[in-house]
Amino acid sequence: MKPTDTSDPDYFHRVVDCQWGCPAHTDVPEYIRLIAQGEFTDAYMVNRESNVFPGILGRVCDRPCEPVCRRARIDEKPVAICRLKRVAADHKEDIRERLPIIPEKKNGKKIALVGAGCASLTVCNDLMPLGYECAVFEALPVPGGLMRSNIPAFRLPAEVLDEEIDYITDMGVDLRLNSPIESMKALLDEGYDAIFVGSGAPKGKELDIPGRQEGKDNIHIGIEWLESVAFGHIKKIGRKVLIIGVGNTAMDCCRTSLRLGADDVKVMARKPRGFFKASDWELEDAEEELVEIVINHSPKSFVVEDGRLKGMIFEVMEYDIEDGKITDTRVVDETFIEADDVILAIGQETAFPWIERDIGIEFNEWDEPEVDRTTYQSTLPGVFFGGDAAFGPENIIWAVEHGHQAAISIHNQVHGKSVDDRLPDTMNLSSRKMGIHEWSYSNSFEPAARRKMEHVPLSERFKNLGTEVELGFNAEQTACEVERCLNCDIQTVFTDELCIECDACVDICPTQCLTITENGEEDELRQRLTAPADNLDQALFVSGGLEQTGRIMVKDENVCVHCGLCAERCPTAAWDMQKSLLEIGYAADHDVTPCPIRKTG
Numbered sequence: 001m002k003p004t005d006t007s008d009p010d011y012f013h014r015v016v017d018c019q020w021g022c023p024a025h026t027d028v029p030e031y032i033r034l035i036a037q038g039e040f041t042d043a044y045m046v047n048r049e050s051n052v053f054p055g056i057l058g059r060v061c062d063r064p065c066e067p068v069c070r071r072a073r074i075d076e077k078p079v080a081i082c083r084l085k086r087v088a089a090d091h092k093e094d095i096r097e098r099l100p101i102i103p104e105k106k107n108g109k110k111i112a113l114v115g116a117g118c119a120s121l122t123v124c125n126d127l128m129p130l131g132y133e134c135a136v137f138e139a140l141p142v143p144g145g146l147m148r149s150n151i152p153a154f155r156l157p158a159e160v161l162d163e164e165i166d167y168i169t170d171m172g173v174d175l176r177l178n179s180p181i182e183s184m185k186a187l188l189d190e191g192y193d194a195i196f197v198g199s200g201a202p203k204g205k206e207l208d209i210p211g212r213q214e215g216k217d218n219i220h221i222g223i224e225w226l227e228s229v230a231f232g233h234i235k236k237i238g239r240k241v242l243i244i245g246v247g248n249t250a251m252d253c254c255r256t257s258l259r260l261g262a263d264d265v266k267v268m269a270r271k272p273r274g275f276f277k278a279s280d281w282e283l284e285d286a287e288e289e290l291v292e293i294v295i296n297h298s299p300k301s302f303v304v305e306d307g308r309l310k311g312m313i314f315e316v317m318e319y320d321i322e323d324g325k326i327t328d329t330r331v332v333d334e335t336f337i338e339a340d341d342v343i344l345a346i347g348q349e350t351a352f353p354w355i356e357r358d359i360g361i362e363f364n365e366w367d368e369p370e371v372d373r374t375t376y377q378s379t380l381p382g383v384f385f386g387g388d389a390a391f392g393p394e395n396i397i398w399a400v401e402h403g404h405q406a407a408i409s410i411h412n413q414v415h416g417k418s419v420d421d422r423l424p425d426t427m428n429l430s431s432r433k434m435g436i437h438e439w440s441y442s443n444s445f446e447p448a449a450r451r452k453m454e455h456v457p458l459s460e461r462f463k464n465l466g467t468e469v470e471l472g473f474n475a476e477q478t479a480c481e482v483e484r485c486l487n488c489d490i491q492t493v494f495t496d497e498l499c500i501e502c503d504a505c506v507d508i509c510p511t512q513c514l515t516i517t518e519n520g521e522e523d524e525l526r527q528r529l530t531a532p533a534d535n536l537d538q539a540l541f542v543s544g545g546l547e548q549t550g551r552i553m554v555k556d557e558n559v560c561v562h563c564g565l566c567a568e569r570c571p572t573a574a575w576d577m578q579k580s581l582l583e584i585g586y587a588a589d590h591d592v593t594p595c596p597i598r599k600t601g
Contacts, residue, residue: 001522003544003552006493009427012580014539015557016488018081021068023401024050025584028065028081029489033441035088036482043088045098050584052122052168052400055160058086059470060151062248062279062395070486073535073558077450079484080473087478089160095167100129102171107131109414112192114181117145118396119387120198121168122403126587127410128171135192136173139180141231143169146200146388147396149227150249152256153466184355184383193414194382196406197369198399201388203351207244207344211302215309215342219302222249222345229256229465238340240264242312244299245345247277253343254291259465265291266337268312270298271326272319285469289458294337303336311338348393368392375419376406384409407587415592423585429578432490433567439577441490443564445510446483487562491580494543494553498574501548505566505575506530513556514566516546529554 004011014020018028027046034043047054061082069078109132113120116138124134142148144161169175181187187195204221206212212219218238222245228234241262243254246269254265267286269276272295276283287293297314304310316333319326350368355361360380362370369378371385378385386402388394409419432440454471461467473481506514512531519525519542526533526540533540533556541555567575 001519001525001540001542001552003496004539004542006541009425009582011539012427012429012491013425013582015491016580016582017068017070018065018079019489019582022051022065023398024404025582026050026065027489027582029485029487030579030581031088032079032081032084032482032485033487035084035478036442040088040091041093041095041098044092044095047085047088048095050400050404051397052125052403053118053164053396054085055089055164056118056147056156057397058082058084058089059160060147060156061085061397064395064397070488070558071484074486074561075447075449079486080450080453080481083451083453083473084478084481087473090472099167100171102128103131105131106133109133109193110135110191111194111196111410111414112137112187112190113196113198114187115145115197115199115387115389116140116143116165116175116177117198117200117387117399118147119389119399119403119406120145120196121165122400123196123198123386123407123410124171124173125168126404126407128168128173130411130588134173135176136169137176137179137181137187139178141177143175143177145198146202146223149230150223150252152226152230152252152259154255154259154461154469155252157466157468180354182354184361185359188359188383194384194410196410197383197385197389198387198403199352199389201348201350201393203349204344205347205349207299207346209299209301211304211309214304214307215302218309218339218341220341220343222253222343223348225343226252226256229260234260236261238262240311240338240340241266242337242339242342243267243345244342245269245347246293247345247347248279248282249348250343250345251278251282251286253345254286255289256465257341257343258289258291259462262341267291267293268297268299268314268337269293269295270317272296272321274321274324275326285455288455289461297335297337298331300334302342309339309342311336312342348388350389350392372419374405374422375409376402377409377413377419382413404586408585408590411587411590411592417590417592421590423589425585426583428581428583429491429493430581432577432579439490439564441487441577442483443487443490443562443577445486445561445563446480448480448484450484451477451481489580490562490564490577492541492555492560492562492564492566493576493578494541494555495574495576496544496546496553498572499543499546499548499553500572500574501546501551502571504569504571508565508569510563510565511559511561513558513560515554515556516551517554519545519552525554529556531556531559533558 031043031046066078072078296317320328362379387399515529535558538558543553
């Protein structure tokens with residue numbers, strides 16, 4: 001194998017799987033270490049640089065960082081990254097003095113943003129400090145978009161939303177509430193330098209089966225129903241409720257139904273549990289509240305008698321499954337289930353009836369705008385999309401990253417530069433050595449299991465729709481959980497020419513991740529390491545030929561716990577523990593100064 005190119009930022013970055021897995025590339029291990037030190041405000045600011053909404057995401061993020069956490073390879077459960085994000089948010093001090101200073105003199109560029117959700121707010125967060133004037137048009141009477149209207153207050157309290165949204169709107173954003181946009185053509189005619197569409201995916205999917213129209217008074221579209229509950233338009237529901245669908249919206253609908261008076265709530269799933277779209281923790285919380293999840297039931301018809309909904313008929317399904325995929329499907333029975341109300345939570349779609357189809361914005365066969373996945377520009381230069389409006393429903397953290405990237409494109413475009421212009425990611429390494437056997441981080445392995453989140457008792461949580469169910473980690477839980485982090489960003493950095501091949505690092509390594517051996521082809525080399533390296537998704541570190549014998553040092557990054565024992569034991573300092581800091585370019589980092597014009601002749 002060729003020596004590993006550690007000058008490529010992606011090599012060390014990919015070792016930090018949580019940061020690699022996060023769409024916004026939040027420096028997870030760094031903020032966890034700051035929490036461990038009691039520096040909650042600093043931890044919050046590390047979060048905010050990339051994800052913008054730490055308090056919100058610390059409660060409702062879909063946690064793409066956790067399934068890839070390397071801790072799970074050791075004891076099955078990842079570090080509670082999302083929970084710790086909330087710890088930083090809940091215990092921080094006032095951060096307003098640490099937010100960017102907004103220039104009084106503007107740069108003359110005006111941006112219109114459609115929708116006051118997480119994507120649009122992120123664009124404002126990035127552009128306002130650069131002197132832009134941002135006008136946000138929101139149809140609802142309050143900002144927040146689907147964060148406000150579709151996530152129940154018992155999961156995301158209004159005060160948390162207000163605080164983090166206010167940090168952005170107080171930058172001087174021209175927030176125009178109760179102001180739906182009804183014509184893109186008219187908005188273009190207003191002369192904005194760029195337009196960003198972050199209007200979400202506001203259309204719930206229908207279930208067009210017999211009885212739908214006859215029972216319409218008691219059949220509700222999930223996201224519309226949640227919005228009506230959020231704004232106080234709906235305050236009760238029938239005793240028996242069926243939720244059709246098994247995504248996260250369905251979980252919000254079933255738990256909200258319990259708080260509005262239902263006492264028999266069933267979530268009807270067409271497929272087996274392994275194919276559910278809802279997050280595991282969402283399912284656990286619903287089942288803790290005694291919601292029944294019924295699998296393998298496909299809706300066939302609504303049953304309406306004398307103009308009133310009585311229930312639904314379902315086909316009972318049976319599946320053949322091989323290697324996690326359904327290979328055959330058949331109907332084995334039919335059953336009737338009573339219901340006073342039915343809530344449809346089978347998906348969401350983008351909806352753009354206000355965008356004329358003759359202005360240069362192209363739409364695909366699903367009536368979604370054609371949007372570049374790097375620049376977020378549509379086929380009409382100067383019009384950008386982000387969040388659910390760009391590619392359909394995704395999580396908040398994806399919308400935030402869309403906003404960051406769209407802000408770069410807008411910044412470039414309005415100053416006459418290519419929207420494709422992006423700064424490369426860079427990686428800085430700095431030693432954590434404090435003494436011969438001391439490091440500036442806690443490097444001992446903590447065998448403790450993942451801490452469990454405490455909840456408000458069942459007897460209390462249904463008394464008020466806004467009672468937040470999760471209590472957050474207490475001090476003891478936090479102190480234990482932060483020590484579970486393996487500090488994957490503290491890299492084991494190897495210097496070939498200093499190695500004397502004494503094997504001391506190999507002998508002391510607790511996970512057998514180091515090997516000094518002859519070089520070879522990767523497949524064969526992986527099998528003759530001290531411990532076979534079977535995870536092909538994690539690259540091996542391979543040194544150049546060592547001076548004494550020409551052999552190579554090989555490290556299996558998959559099982560390293562970053563304990564630093566190799567560096568402590570090495571007599572020549574060939575090993576060192578170095579913090580890897582990924583530098584990502586935001587709009588403020590992109591130089592848009594026009595190139596000087598050289599006169600000739």
